[in-house]
Amino acid sequence: MNIAGSDVDMEVDMGAAVTVIPTGVYQSALSHVQLSPPSSVRLQTYSGESLEVRGEADVPVRYGNQFAVLKIVVVDVNKGPAILGRSWLQVIHMDWSSLFQVQGEKRPSLVEWFPALFGPGVGTLAGSQVRITLKEGAQPKFYRPRPILYALQEKVDSELAKRRHTETCGKQSVGCAHSSGPEGR
Template identity: 35%
Template sequence: LGPTVYGLLKSLTAPVKLLDMSFTQLTETFSQHYKPKLILTAEWFCFYRQNQEEGETLADYILALKLLASTCEFGQFLDDALRDQFVCGLRGESYQKWLLSEKDLTFKSACDIALTLELACKDTKELAGHTKPPRRAVHHVKPKPQASSTKPKQLCYCCGGNHQQSTYGFRHERCHGCGKIGHLTQYIMDTVPEAEQEKEPLELFTIYTTQGNGKGICLQIGLGNKPVSMQLDTGASVSLVPEHIYKSHLSKCPLQPSLIQLTSYTGDRIPVLGEIQAPVTYEGRVWTLPLVVAQGNRPAILGRNWPDKIKLNWNKIFTLCAKTVASQDVVNKMLDKHGPLFQEGYSTIIDFKAKIWIRKGATSIFHKPRPVPYALKEPVEKELDCLE
């Protein structure tokens, strides 16, 4: 043995000395190193995934199947395995139908039939190429232009229909979309360019004013190597920071123009200055994530687009939630002040009708339900079940 092979053998047999081992043991050690035992499941997986590629001839496909089957140890089932995969992996559906109709099909007979069909198909295409009929020239005759007697259509200003505006039944009604008289809301939506219709605002379901101790759940997130207290709101569509945090922490990040339009839960528009790719640090890990910069004095929001990338420490967050609950002293004072209400015997309010006072002429506004954060979904469902 050479010095390299001898050193390798010595390393493989350590701590046993080479003189203490027999020739058979040394041979088995070399065999296990240079030719490890194959995993049959992996070999079968590769075999049964072998299909005929586009442009691959049947001869090449048959050879590829035989090479893969040589390491699968099929034994007496080798012919059946080759036949089944050969038929299933063929690209030509007509070949498969022909082979499936054969009785007592073997791998050899399947290969012979498929090769014969391939050769016949090739010869047919070559014969068809030599017997194409000659092309004849066709002269195009231009029709004489006919005078158009139709008048241009006059569309209705109110609804866009093909009739006079004076005959429109709702020409004196007020439009619900723009407030003008005579408009139809659907016609306004149809006349708006498609690009403008697609610019729907991303809703940011966040309440920006807090009272008392209700400051929400705040996490310390590193923005530009400086810690920033960001309010966790999984109902918010995006994460954002106010303008003053961008100037003090992230001024080196170029502010890119953004088409994102944000509205609060009450429907108020949130002015957006732009969007940046911010370096974000959380519990020792660093990411580069999109961050919206908003105008005005508002809290930094950690929306639901960041938790898809950042793995938040929910155990720590739930601990923070428990600390924000009112202290026991406040609870005791409430119980002392309203003691009779908490005595046994009282039940829930029955047959009580609430009155809502609104100003005269007020128009109702529809707001879709606020999405519940995933962490609060189960307790909210239980509370709703109790209210039913």
């Protein structure tokens, strides 16, 4: 982002109402900009700490082929990034696809690291013994199934149809849902 003729690296913060420049960034890149005394704006960090406002200025801003005169608020903080707040985002239209490009080496996915966990079919617990202790006189309870998110409904229906087709549910050693409720008796 070019601010008053200087290129300044900024972090987009949707939680920030205004664009904030730390004094360290101001002194290194924008010291030629004259600040006016701060208005009544009061700023707080996410953790609730107050920030002392050193001054404000209306500065020319260029992003790509866009140009605008926008307000910066300089705060008395030496370290930290310049924060591009919502006040600028309402005027400057960001090229989000270029901002969120991830570069680097490809890491193996969890499926590649643990192929046995994600293989087809029903899994079993091998090499361990399991003991389930129930209270004396415990009665099974039937709970209606929870509603499925609409976005997942098609995938769930597809998986259930596949399992019905292969009759996986009938081959499990642990009882299926139809054997735990009153309908299955």
